[in-house]
Amino acid sequence: xxxxxxxxxxxxxxxxxxxxxxxxxxxxxxxxxxxxxxxxxxxxxxxxxxxxxxxxxxxxxxxxxxxxxxxxxxxxxxxxxxxxxxxxxxxxxxxxxxxxxxxxxxxxxxxxxxxxxxxxxxxxxxxxxxxxxxxxxxxxxxxxxxxxxxxxxxxxxxxxxx
Amino acid sequence: xxxxxxxxxxxxxxxxxxxxxxxxxxxxxxxxxxxxxxxxxxxxxxxxxxxxxxxxxxxxxxxxxxxxxxxxxxxxxxxxxxxxxxxxxxxxxxxxxxxxxxxxxxxxxxxxxxxxxxxxxxxxxxxxxxxxxxxxxxxxxxxxxxxxxxxxxxxxxxxxxx
Numbered sequence: 541x542x543x544x545x546x547x548x549x550x551x552x553x554x555x556x557x558x559x560x561x562x563x564x565x566x567x568x569x570x571x572x573x574x575x576x577x578x579x580x581x582x583x584x585x586x587x588x589x590x591x592x593x594x595x596x597x598x599x600x601x602x603x604x605x606x607x608x609x610x611x612x613x614x615x616x617x618x619x620x621x622x623x624x625x626x627x628x629x630x631x632x633x634x635x636x637x638x639x640x641x642x643x644x645x646x647x648x649x650x651x652x653x654x655x656x657x658x659x660x661x662x663x664x665x666x667x668x669x670x671x672x673x674x675x676x677x678x679x680x681x682x683x684x685x686x687x688x689x690x691x692x693x694x695x696x697x698x699x700x701x702x
Numbered sequence: 703x704x705x706x707x708x709x710x711x712x713x714x715x716x717x718x719x720x721x722x723x724x725x726x727x728x729x730x731x732x733x734x735x736x737x738x739x740x741x742x743x744x745x746x747x748x749x750x751x752x753x754x755x756x757x758x759x760x761x762x763x764x765x766x767x768x769x770x771x772x773x774x775x776x777x778x779x780x781x782x783x784x785x786x787x788x789x790x791x792x793x794x795x796x797x798x799x800x801x802x803x804x805x806x807x808x809x810x811x812x813x814x815x816x817x818x819x820x821x822x823x824x825x826x827x828x829x830x831x832x833x834x835x836x837x838x839x840x841x842x843x844x845x846x847x848x849x850x851x852x853x854x855x856x857x858x859x860x861x862x863x864x
Contacts, residue, residue, distance in 0.1 A: 589827065591753055591764075591825055591827075592755065592764075593754065593755015593756070593757060593764065593821075593822035594755070594757075594822070595755065595756075595757035595758075595820040595821070595822055596757075596820075600820060600821075600822050600823065601822065601823075602753075602754075602755065602822045602823060602825045604825055628833070628835075629833070631835045631836050631837070631838050632838055634835035635835070635837065635838045635839075638837070658757040658758075658762060659755075659757070659762075660755035660756070660757060660762050660763065660764045660822075660863075661762065661763075661764060661837060661839070661842045661861055661863050662837075663753055663764045663766055663834060663859075663861060664834065664835035664837075665751065665753075665827055665829070665832065665833065665834055665835070666829075666832075666833045666835065667827070667828075667829025667830055667831050667832040667833060668829055668830040668831050669829050669830050670827065670828075670829040670832070671790070671791070671827065671828045671829060672825060672826065672827055673790075673793045673796035673797070673826035673827075673828065674793050675793070675797065675800070675823060675824075675826075676793050676794055676797045677797075677823070680823045697825075699823055699825060701822075701823050
C-alpha cells in the first residue's frame, strides 16, 4: 500500500504505461507528450470523455479519458475492426471509450499494486467544446497526461484526493 | 444492507428527496417531474455536469448531476448569495455544482442507510450540447430523474451495476 505522498506519482506512471499498452494491443501507437503534461486540467479540443471513479482503502480518485474527434474515430475503428463508425451520439460507439477506460484502469491498478480498489462503471460524456473543470479544493490534485496518436490527441485526467 | 434488486429503487428515492431538500436549503424549489422520469439516460439541453462515483460493499454506481444554463445560473447565484456569476469556464463557479452533488450524495447515502460507501471527488464537465451516453452493458441500469426549478431543468442520472 502506497502512502498518500507517493500515490499520485504511482498512479500517473501506471496509467501512462497502461494507456500505451492498451492502445498498442489494438494497433494504435500512443506516445506520451511529456512536455505538455501538467498538474491541473488541460484537455482542449475534446469531444468525448469516459469517466470512472476508483475507491478503496488508500485511494479516492477519478479518471477521465478524453478524446478529440480524430482520436475517437481512430480508437472506435481499431477496437471494432472497422465494424462501427465513430459517432458521439451512438451509445455503441461511445462504449468503446468506456471499455478502453476499463481496460486501462484494470492494468494500471495491477501495475500500481493496489489491490482492494473498486472501480465504478464508466460514464460516457460527449459535447462540443467538452471541458473538465479543475477542482478548487486544495486537497484534490489533478494531473493531465497528453498522448499523441498521430491523427489526434487523447488526454488522461487523474484527480486524487489527498 | 440492501440486496441487489432493491438497490436502484432505494437510491432513486433517497437521491430524489435529497436533491429537493438541498435545493430548498438554498431557497430553490425543485420539483420532481415524475412523468418524465425514465430508465436510461435523457438529459437534453445540459451545459454543465458534476460526476461522482460511489463504491462500497453493496454498490458500484455513478451519479451525474446535469444542469441547463438557466438552472446552473440559479444554483450558482443561490449557493454563493449572488457573489459569483455563473460561468461554465470558471472553476469557482463550476465547483458549486460539485459541492451540490457532494451534499446531495451525503444526504442520500444516509437516507438510504448505506454506511461504508466511499465517494470520489466530483469531476466537473461543461460543453455545448453536453450528452451522457447510456451504457450498452446489460448489467448496468441507468435512471434519469428530471427536476423543474422554474427557470430551467436539472437532471440526476444514476447508474448502478447489478
